[in-house]
Amino acid sequence: MPPEQAETKKPSRAASGAFERGVAALAQYKARTGSVGPISRSHVEVLPDGTEVKLGVFLSNTKSRRAKLTADKLQQLADLGLEWAA
Template structure:
């Protein structure tokens, strides 16, 4: 019996973190994307368009307000400014 998709809402941060992983797989070691770049990610069986360039720019500018666990997730993606 297949697992039911989660009905919990997916946060913008979760979608944004999922998007760089896709970019990293396509271009190893690269998380530099144009501000207008959009990635499509699938979370719990649903497609989401993530404005990756905007997400990275906004997250970087707000990094001082992010919780430590979120900064750790971003640092794990290879974002030096999150470390």
């Protein structure tokens, strides 16, 4: 059973990590441009560690799934200036 539990937890950590990378990319984009939009769906933001984040896809997917986001995640996005997350 422990291996199954590890497999069950792995996607949630990956999803959380993906969300955190998306937030980091959005914060970096905002710091560089002074705003959070509009961002084209094809925009890719490269984080300082070299990780490429498909920021436009992240925002599109996150917005369409916002009803499933926790209040904490919505607050992180709202704090960066996304009106639809407030």
